[in-house]
Amino acid sequence: MLFRPILRRCQACKVPDCADWKNVAQHPHSTDQCTSICARRSNPKDRRDIKVTVALAVAIHPGYTPAMTIPAAIAVDKLVKSYHGTRAVGPISFTVPRGSVVGLLGGNGAGKTTTISMIMGLTLPDEGSIHVLGEPMPEARTRVLHRINFESPYVDMPHRLTVRQNLRVFGMLYGMDRIGERIERLADQFDLARFLDRPSGKLSAGQKTRVALAKALINDPDVLLLDEPTASLDPDTADWVRSRLEEYKRNFGASILLASHNMPEVERLCDTVLMLKQGRIVDQGSPTDLIERYGRADLEQVFLDVARGRGEGALLGDAQDTARPDLEHGA
Numbered sequence: 001m002l003f004r005p006i007l008r009r010c011q012a013c014k015v016p017d018c019a020d021w022k023n024v025a026q027h028p029h030s031t032d033q034c035t036s037i038c039a040r041r042s043n044p045k046d047r048r049d050i051k052v053t054v055a056l057a058v059a060i061h062p063g064y065t066p067a068m069t070i071p072a073a074i075a076v077d078k079l080v081k082s083y084h085g086t087r088a089v090g091p092i093s094f095t096v097p098r099g100s101v102v103g104l105l106g107g108n109g110a111g112k113t114t115t116i117s118m119i120m121g122l123t124l125p126d127e128g129s130i131h132v133l134g135e136p137m138p139e140a141r142t143r144v145l146h147r148i149n150f151e152s153p154y155v156d157m158p159h160r161l162t163v164r165q166n167l168r169v170f171g172m173l174y175g176m177d178r179i180g181e182r183i184e185r186l187a188d189q190f191d192l193a194r195f196l197d198r199p200s201g202k203l204s205a206g207q208k209t210r211v212a213l214a215k216a217l218i219n220d221p222d223v224l225l226l227d228e229p230t231a232s233l234d235p236d237t238a239d240w241v242r243s244r245l246e247e248y249k250r251n252f253g254a255s256i257l258l259a260s261h262n263m264p265e266v267e268r269l270c271d272t273v274l275m276l277k278q279g280r281i282v283d284q285g286s287p288t289d290l291i292e293r294y295g296r297a298d299l300e301q302v303f304l305d306v307a308r309g310r311g312e313g314a315l316l317g318d319a320q321d322t323a324r325p326d327l328e329h330g331a
Contacts, residue, residue: 071134073098073223073255074119079128081114081279089114089279091128096223096255103266104259105299106276107307112259114279116225119257120150132223146174151216152227153209159201163192163211166200167218174219186214190244206237213244224248224256230265242268263300273299275306282306 072095080090089111096102104112117123119130121138130137135144157166164183171179187193190210195203203211209229216224229245230238242265248254260266266273267287275283275290283290283306287299294302304310 070098071131072096073100073133074102074257075129075131076115076119077129079115079118079130080126081111081118081123082126087279089118090125092276092279092281093128094274094281094284096257098255099249099253100271101249101256101258101269103270103273104257104276105261105263105266105273105303109278110276111279112276113227115276116150116227116257116259120148120225121145146219147221148223148225149216149219149221150225150227151212151229153205153212153229153231153233154227155212156208157200157211157215160199162197162199163203164196166211167215170215171218176219182218186218190214205232206234209233209237209241213241217248220252222252222254224254226256226258226260228260228262229258230260230262238262238265245269263298263303267299275303277306 074096076095077093078091079093081088088109092111092115094102104115106112114123118125119132119137121141124138132144133147137144161169167183167186168179171182176182183196187196190213192210192214195207200208200211213229216226224245226245230241233241245256246269249256256269258266258269270287272284273287273290274281283293285293290302291297291299294305296302296305
């Protein structure tokens, strides 16, 4: 018997026609389940592993495959954005699989921040499509935005509000329950107690980073968008941030899109790296694959090859499409 899509209100996240209810399969002999990582959101330690539900579905119906029910966390197809006749991005196509970390690596003006802005729905693309957690953006943003979050050191919180007040405002914006408890939990996790009632404008750079990361995790997001999260930080604080991100991904199965100039950071965190130049993806692969392909010692040397048009990174335009058909340029 064929699976039928479930169209109802998700009992975990309370969103009508939740994307995860739409895409989960129902069999007459199985129990209706929402496969979203948002299941049991009120108790993060008791969240179900999405793989368990998939395994049950496979056992019940051999024709079932995970691809039938679990869309990519982010799917970008033939995305293009221009400003005043100058193309900033595209066409580019890529996906961020569930539970993975994908890095956007490129020089200044390569299109990293613009791409993230379009994924968030803050900037409208000229062409192409974006799906986040299976939902089209920005059309379905009301069903998606409460499940994603963003962090960048270049976006300041209101300076006159205290750290506690800022976190409460963002908790309210995300419609979170028991905000006070969440703030205390985050304060303990990120060592914010000492300055929780201090105005945000009087924090050091390292303290602001801790607060920004706490803000980014206040809604337990399924998708994290990070724009150079450790820029201008000392090595100790930067390492602390990376460790917290690794911990969150490991505990919550989150998907992360990371834009960064920090090569060791990308090598450490990313499963896949997208090399951007002049708004286009010129190469991609795991950090290890890229280093081996270019015959270099580390990702920084690969970055310099791409930036200066050497080696594989010199393959642009038609020559690039011919030499590397696996790259998705959306042409």
